[in-house]
Amino acid sequence: MSTVYTRPLARLIDRLQRLPGVGAKTAQRLALHLLKQPDEEVAALAQALLEAKQQVGHCTQCFHLSAEPVCEICLDPQRDSAVICVVTDSRDVIALEKTREYRGLYHVLGGVISPMEGIGPDQLTVQPLVRRVSQTMVKEVILAISPTLEGETTILYLGRLLQPFTHVTRIAFGLPVGGDLEYADELTLAKALEGRRPLD
Amino acid sequence: MFLKHLHLQGFRNYPDQALDFMAPTTILLGDNAQGKSNLLEAVLLLAHLQSPRAGRDQELIQQGAEWAVLRATLDRQPEPIDLGLTLRQNGRRSMSRNHQPVRRQIDFLGHLNTVFFSCLDLDLVRGGPAGRRDWLDGILRQLEPIYHNLLQDYQQALRQRNALLRAEVVDPEVLQLWNGQLVQTGTRLMRRRWRLLHRLAPLAALWHSRLSQTQETLEITYAPSVPTSSDEPEAIVAAFWAKLEARAEVERHQATTLVGPHRDEVVLALNQTPARQYGSQGQQRTLVLALKLAELHLLEAVLGETPILLLDDVLAELDLKRQHQLLAVIQDRFQTLITTTHLGLFDPQWLCSTQILEVSQGRLRPSVTPVLGLE
Numbered sequence: 120m121s122t123v124y125t126r127p128l129a130r131l132i133d134r135l136q137r138l139p140g141v142g143a144k145t146a147q148r149l150a151l152h153l154l155k156q157p158d159e160e161v162a163a164l165a166q167a168l169l170e171a172k173q174q175v176g177h178c179t180q181c182f183h184l185s186a187e188p189v190c191e192i193c194l195d196p197q198r199d200s201a202v203i204c205v206v207t208d209s210r211d212v213i214a215l216e217k218t219r220e221y222r223g224l225y226h227v228l229g230g231v232i233s234p235m236e237g238i239g240p241d242q243l244t245v246q247p248l249v250r251r252v253s254q255t256m257v258k259e260v261i262l263a264i265s266p267t268l269e270g271e272t273t274i275l276y277l278g279r280l281l282q283p284f285t286h287v288t289r290i291a292f293g294l295p296v297g298g299d300l301e302y303a304d305e306l307t308l309a310k311a312l313e314g315r316r317p318l319d
Numbered sequence: 320m321f322l323k324h325l326h327l328q329g330f331r332n333y334p335d336q337a338l339d340f341m342a343p344t345t346i347l348l349g350d351n352a353q354g355k356s357n358l359l360e361a362v363l364l365l366a367h368l369q370s371p372r373a374g375r376d377q378e379l380i381q382q383g384a385e386w387a388v389l390r391a392t393l394d395r396q397p398e399p400i401d402l403g404l405t406l407r408q409n410g411r412r413s414m415s416r417n418h419q420p421v422r423r424q425i426d427f428l429g430h431l432n433t434v435f436f437s438c439l440d441l442d443l444v445r446g447g448p449a450g451r452r453d454w455l456d457g458i459l460r461q462l463e464p465i466y467h468n469l470l471q472d473y474q475q476a477l478r479q480r481n482a483l484l485r486a487e488v489v490d491p492e493v494l495q496l497w498n499g500q501l502v503q504t505g506t507r508l509m510r511r512r513w514r515l516l517h518r519l520a521p522l523a524a525l526w527h528s529r530l531s532q533t534q535e536t537l538e539i540t541y542a543p544s545v546p547t548s549s550d551e552p553e554a555i556v557a558a559f560w561a562k563l564e565a566r567a568e569v570e571r572h573q574a575t576t577l578v579g580p581h582r583d584e585v586v587l588a589l590n591q592t593p594a595r596q597y598g599s600q601g602q603q604r605t606l607v608l609a610l611k612l613a614e615l616h617l618l619e620a621v622l623g624e625t626p627i628l629l630l631d632d633v634l635a636e637l638d639l640k641r642q643h644q645l646l647a648v649i650q651d652r653f654q655t656l657i658t659t660t661h662l663g664l665f666d667p668q669w670l671c672s673t674q675i676l677e678v679s680q681g682r683l684r685p686s687v688t689p690v691l692g693l694e
């Protein structure tokens with residue numbers, strides 16, 4: 120690469136290529152596009168990147184991405200605080216919000232139990248979840264976790280932990296084999312929410 | 320079922336070759352390293368999405384090419400099927416069935432069924448248990464394409480559990496959950512292997528007694544890591560948990576999973592003696608032939624279609640008597656692709672009704688002797 124591109128360009132392409140879903144060709148196209156932009160445009164992009172990184176953290180209640188200590192969803196008085204939907208990732212919150220079907224709160228686990236990646240219950244937001252459920256009036260916890268092997272294991276683990284405190288259900292996915300929550304369309308998700316069933 | 324048409328582009332040493340199969344038996348004739356086995360490999364890949372000898376798709380793509388395309392047209396009940404597979408340097412594959420893209424492997428698998436027999440199969444007798452497990456798994460994938468996913472699930476559960484056993488601190492509750500996953504996914508494999516061997520063993524014994532001149536009896540037994548006397552899920556699950564408990568300490572110590580179908584064995588015995596020790600080369604070859612014929616007939620019985628038989632260099636290694644026995648079984652009932660370096664060993668009478676193709680540096684042409692079409 121170093122012989123084809125002048126040094127700073129090579130560095131930019133290399134950085135872009137580290138982004139998910141960006142291959143060599145796309146990285147090159149993006150980089151060349153950026154170089155053609157006015158200085159202000161590029162500066163604005165750089166600033167947006169830095170600010171997002173510096174200002175966006177996690178909601179202290181539900182661990183969804185948030186610039187404030189408590190996120191907008193948790194603060195919304197219209198929402199039903201007696202129902203908590205447990206998801207793997209902030210992306211899942213966004214996907215479920217798009218359905219406009221769900222009016223309860225969320226809890227973002229930050230992953231699923233996967234010994235191969237060194238992720239056990241302690242690496243996830245399990246303890247804060249148990250605290251939330253045991254200390255507030257929660258009528259139902261919905262586990263909306265993809266039914267992979269690791270997802271199922273996590274569902275079983277959380278079920279055992281939470282059932283003493285509240286009613287636990289899981290979302291009945293009609294997802295394709297190996298499918299991700301993120302890729303399910305809004306209609307599928309809305310239907311799945313309706314068809315949730317108690318954990319046995 | 321009958322494979323009518325095959326088209327390879329950028330695959331191994333084939334730049335671009337289309338070919339029509341015109342007879343039940345096709346002989347691929349050529350010197351060493353010309354592409355005979357490569358052609359069989361292409362058929363296997365379309366059938367199983369796996370190659371018996373390539374680890375990565377890069378090896379399968381012609382050197383210097385970006386991608387390879389394999390296409391097949393298959394006559395089978397209730398209607399013909401077109402299969403397409405594209406391989407790329409970056410490892411991404413795309414599949415199509417009847418010219419429609421197919422996303423999931425299980426929707427692609429199970430249409431083209433094969434029985435493959437090469438000289439490497441002697442390892443079924445001589446080699447370790449892993450080869451015999453792979454053999455069983457290969458048959459099960461054809462009988463029931465979902466087996467592919469079941470096997471992947473088990474392997475994933477096994478990897479996760481091994482990772483957990485290697486961790487410095489093991490949360491007993493989490494271990495218990497992964498034990499549950501191992502038992503659940505493992506039981507699915509064990510039941511299927513048990514049922515398969517239950518049906519395969521008598522067929523193999525029958526073929527073996529027909530093929531061998533002596534009175535030896537072949538016995539095939541499933542020796543699972545978790546002892547079980549039936550395919551009842553409850554019984555297997557209970558035995559699985561019991562053995563996990565019994566081996567818990569050793570597993571912790573060795574930091575790996577010692578119980579489960581990844582440790583299954585299939586015992587091949589001739590007159591109550593392990594075939595590995597008992598058999599001469601010739602006897603072992605007869606045994607493997609019996610296994611393959613059993614596989615062929617079982618697939619036919621279960622699928623209601625005749626699978627395609629792929630013989631890579633093995634015919635020449637059999638003595639004339641067994642060659643004739645094999646050819647008598649095949650007759651015109653099973654479509655068969657045979658590779659060989661010379662025709663001398665074949666019965667001239669039989670050659671008359673076969674399609675003979677000469678393979679040279681990744682190109683095919685009809686043999687000058689009996690001519691049966693080529694595109």
Ligand SMILES: Nc1ncnc2c1ncn2[C@@H]1O[C@H](COP(=O)(O)OP(=O)(O)OP(=O)(O)O)[C@@H](O)[C@H]1O
Pocket residue numbers: 330331332349350351352353354355356357358377378379380381382658660678
């Ligand atoms: N990716 C590839 N690109 C180009 N050529 C390849 C590729 N992979 C294998 N080959 C070539 O294919 C040839 C081997 O073909 P094949 O294994 O089909 O031989 P064969 O005709 O079965 O020979 P034998 O009689 O020795 O078994 C070799 O010449 C090898 O270099």
Ligand SMILES: [Mg+2]
Pocket residue numbers: 355356357631632658
């Ligand atoms: Mg060969």
Ligand SMILES: [Zn+2]
Pocket residue numbers: 178179180181182183189190191192193194
């Ligand atoms: Zn929140």
